[in-house]
Amino acid sequence: MESKSMSNEELQEWVEHISLESFGVPFKHQARFNARLSSTGGRYFMKSHHIEINPHQLAAFGRSEVEKIIKHELCHYHLHLRGMGHRHRDADFKAWLTRVEGSRHCQTLPGRLERKPRPYRYKLVCVSCGQEYLRKRKMNPQHYRCGKCGSKLRLLALDGTP
Template identity: 40%
Template sequence: MITQQQLQLYVTQVSNQYFNRPFHHVARFNKRLKTTGGRYLLRTHDLEFNPKMIDLPEFEGIVKHELVHYHLHLQHKGFQHKDATFKQLLIEVGGSRYAPRLAQAQRHLWHYQCENKHQIMRQRRFLENNYRCGQCGAKIFFVGEVDNR
């Protein structure tokens, strides 16, 4: 695992090497990022990265992707994914278009059943007193958690 200072130095080196431009803002980890590799903050111009993707071989591509947003925005050019300038610069520097998928976390499935034996599976629990069966309008009862392996 690398530290915040090492991340800052790494992002600065990648910026100088591939973009020939300095990186003057903050690069940091954000543990709350789940499915994305990183993000560019428009107001502060800082970059945040998912610490779970540090050890992946695609991490340099993620850094390049966020730096493309950073440099194009500071140059007042099209920095969004849909813009041609973004797509062109991303190809030139060899950045990744999408973040790689991480191993999926274990998900819970909650099993409910109505009075008329209709089966209802949900990813989130809910209070069954507040809802009725969508098929017949009968009361819903909680059955249990389903093993989702």
Template identity: 50%
Template sequence: MDNKKLQKLVEEISIKFFQKPFRHQALFNPRLRSTGGRYLLGSHNIEVNRTYFEQFGETELYGIIKHELCHYHLHLEGKGYQHRDPDFRQLLKQVEAPRFCSPLPNAKKAKPVNRILVYACKTCSQVYKRKRAINTEKYVCGKCRGQLIKVKELTSS
């Protein structure tokens, strides 16, 4: 499917489910990674993630388009178009659009890194435990202004 077919599909879905025309541009955005689509407030365009269409097919694509059209039509009407707004939730139910898209099966999930970095002062041996790294060239001991050195890194999974 190319952008012309996507545009035509969005226009058809808009008329069929919302009884209102879609007068802006719909296109595939190759930069989208973690979302099925997005509605752009400034230009009123809709961008869709092609990967969802390739992996899940047309039914998922229909759901994404209906979801984004809910944002589109409510925003143009001056009603609540955000996920938390009652107008948005009501319209989602009315057109049977999903609130969230399906997670991609091969999407990399960010694992939380539970690490503790231990630094010590060369002069007074004051110990500092931090989650984020310290630039030992820039920062010094808060107690005696001595040089800091990295002692060890503790990790737990």
């Protein structure tokens, strides 16, 4: 059963099995894959109690890593339903995660490291003192003032044109 892909039904059975095995309590909600997740391994929905798992993690790192992600999400699930600390910063969450050997963070998917940050494209310049503020996105300078002297700002493209 070392397949790199599986259906939502197989994922549901797997999550139910892990819940009973690691937590001793059944998982009574829905687990499904969501291919749109890009920077996270999975997520837990507090209102519906459903869990979504990133299928790219399964393809890239296999079942053992995804099992740790499932345990992470099940910690959120079971702690939330019990009214205990279910957030990442809570001691209950950290203790349960350690006990069931879940992952604190998922591995970075191949290709995500290659993304470069966008360069600065705009510059705000104070009309009074000349203080410069670099920005990646265009913004309306009429809504802002200089943090140094309080004067108006002027927006320039980094090539120098207004």
